[in-house]
Amino acid sequence: MKIAIVCYPTFGGSGVVATELGIALANRGHEIHFITYKQPVRLELLSNKIFFHEVHVPEYPLFHYQPYELALSSKLVDTIKLHKIDLLHVHYAIPHAYAGYMAKKMLEEEGIYVPMITTLHGTDITLVGKHPFYKPAVTFSINQSDVVTSVSESLKQGTLDTFDIKGEIEVIPNFIDAKKYSTSFTDCQRSNMATEGERIVTHISNFRKVKRIPDVVKIFSKIQLQIPSKLIMVGEGPEKEGAERLCEELGIADKVIFLGNSNEIDKILCFSDLFLLPSETESFGLAALEAMINKVPVISSNAGGIPEVNTEGVSGFLSDVGDINDMAAKAITILKNDNVLERFKLNALKEAQRFDIQKVVPLYEEVYERAYKGRFKNV
Numbered sequence: 404m405k406i407a408i409v410c411y412p413t414f415g416g417s418g419v420v421a422t423e424l425g426i427a428l429a430n431r432g433h434e435i436h437f438i439t440y441k442q443p444v445r446l447e448l449l450s451n452k453i454f455f456h457e458v459h460v461p462e463y464p465l466f467h468y469q470p471y472e473l474a475l476s477s478k479l480v481d482t483i484k485l486h487k488i489d490l491l492h493v494h495y496a497i498p499h500a501y502a503g504y505m506a507k508k509m510l511e512e513e514g515i516y517v518p519m520i521t522t523l524h525g526t527d528i529t530l531v532g533k534h535p536f537y538k539p540a541v542t543f544s545i546n547q548s549d550v551v552t553s554v555s556e557s558l559k560q561g562t563l564d565t566f567d568i569k570g571e572i573e574v575i576p577n578f579i580d581a582k583k584y585s586t587s588f589t590d591c592q593r594s595n596m597a598t599e600g601e602r603i604v605t606h607i608s609n610f611r612k613v614k615r616i617p618d619v620v621k622i623f624s625k626i627q628l629q630i631p632s633k634l635i636m637v638g639e640g641p642e643k644e645g646a647e648r649l650c651e652e653l654g655i656a657d658k659v660i661f662l663g664n665s666n667e668i669d670k671i672l673c674f675s676d677l678f679l680l681p682s683e684t685e686s687f688g689l690a691a692l693e694a695m696i697n698k699v700p701v702i703s704s705n706a707g708g709i710p711e712v713n714t715e716g717v718s719g720f721l722s723d724v725g726d727i728n729d730m731a732a733k734a735i736t737i738l739k740n741d742n743v744l745e746r747f748k749l750n751a752l753k754e755a756q757r758f759d760i761q762k763v764v765p766l767y768e769e770v771y772e773r774a775y776k777g778r779f780k781n782v
Contacts, residue, residue, distance in 0.1 A: 404771060405434045407482060409475070409503065410494040412443040416689040417524035420554070420577050421494040422446050427580070427764045429453045438482055440471070444666075456482050472498040472505070479506035483517055490771055491519045496528065497537060500544035507547075518774035521548035523572070525686030528562050542566045549774045552767075555708030558686040573770065576711070577687045578763035579696045581756055584669070593674035596660065602632040602738045605675040605699070607668060607690050608682075610640025615704075618681040618727050620646055622702070624653045625731035630738050634659045637671060672697035676744060677734055680709065683724055688712040691719075695755035700747035702734045718754040719747065 406428060410421030422445040425435040429452035436454045437443060449455060460474045479502065482488065491506070493499035500521045507519055521544070528541075545551055545568060552575045553559040559572045597603050604623055608614040623634040636646065636659060643661065650656040665671065672678075678694035680703040685691075688709040691701045695712070701719035703709050715721045720733035737747050 404775065405436070405486060405489045406771065407436045407438055407479065407486075407488045407491045408494070409438050409479070409491070409499045410443065412437075412439045412441045412446075416577070416687070417495045417522075418443055419445055420524070420689065421492075421522075423578070423580065423760065424764065424767065425453065427760050428767075431764065431768070434486075436482060436486060436488060438475070438478055454486075472502045475499070475502040476505040476509065479503065480509050483510060484513075484515065488517060490775055491517050492522065492767075492771075493519060494522045495524050496521060496541050496544060500548060501540055504544055504547045516778050518549040518778045519547075520550045520552065520770060520774055521545060522575075523551065523553045523558055523562055523686075525554070525558060528558060528565065528686075538566070542568070546570065549777070550770050552770065554687040555711050557708040557711065561707075575766045575770070576758055576763060577689050577692065578758045578760040579692050579755055581696060581759040581761075584696045592670070596635060596674060597633040598631075600631055602626075602630055602676045603635060603674055604632055604677045604679060604734070604738075605635045605637065605671060605694070606679045607637040607671075607693075608640070608680075610638050610642040610646070612642060613683045614640075614642065615681045615683055615725070616640075616642040616646045617649055618725065618730075619679050620649045620653065620655075620659070621727045622679055622681065622731045622734065623659070624655050625727065626734050626738065627655060627658055629735055632658070632676075632738070635671060635675065636661045637663070637665050637668065639664050668693065669697060672699050675699045677702060677738060678719075679730070679734070680704070680713075681722075681724070681727070681730060682706060682709070685709050692755055692758055695719075695751040698748040698752045700737055700744075700751045702730050702737075712754075712758070714750075714754050717747075718751040 408425045411418040422443040429435045438456045440458045442455050458475050458478045460469045460471050493503045503519045551572045553572050554577045559574050606619045650659045678699045678701045680691050684707040686708050691712050695718050701713045703713050704724045705721035706724050713719050722729040
């Protein structure tokens, strides 16, 4: 099948999932065409099964904001016609589902019918999508999709509670490629980050307010009072500067390492002992899953889709949002004993394997097949 995938090409979870999905589909024999404004960060190699089509947005002084949706719609039309695309899969409702719908209508004028699958990932629904300025367009775009999927039961329910959705939403969870983690680094270079007697605690995110970055710092501050440890902070975003100041105020600046964005996430997780994810909400918790597949237990909030990934008392622990004392206490429970830590590490890996890409990709293929077979039902 020839499949066009539209996504954000950045470090965000939706772009990573879309890219990894496309690569996996190509490995299963499908022809994949990524359509976005730059090559996705996880798309390292193109092949005879993977293609990238860049969306160019001409600069016109007439427009205060350049019309990316219009450029994307036009690029979709051209690419679908040129490469005889069978199916369109858009990740993130804004603006991709809206642009996809416009492309579909333009193609229908020429007698070309392409089904569209829309995958909801999180803030496209929970934050941006429900803004009064965007809600009508988001609702319309979702309802005009041939199939709608969500990455968690929590996000599905949140979508149904927020929008007037006419059809079904199918849950297909995010995934991890377990094969990539079947061998360990022979040298994680742990000594570059901590001394032999220190534990390493890690947080990875885009440092937005919803990630509750100050909570990460405060939890670690309590941990290090009882257990010698270092905190590795990976990512960039508006909350980073405040986090650096808070480390100074708490007197732990020498124990916290801010790495910025990194392409060596697996290596960082290789030498990590614990992962902190105290977010206000997460549609799924992909960062937690990536930690778990690297045998890193997780201390997280119990919000959104996180409990669907991080199993209480098995792969880590869950706490109420903002309860830093409880999170710190549970973190210390895991870290203070080598045997307990090893048990949680092994459990984290086992739980993560439930989301192996080889189990999830066939669910998308089934959706694609159903949508493709039903593409003429409304003609």
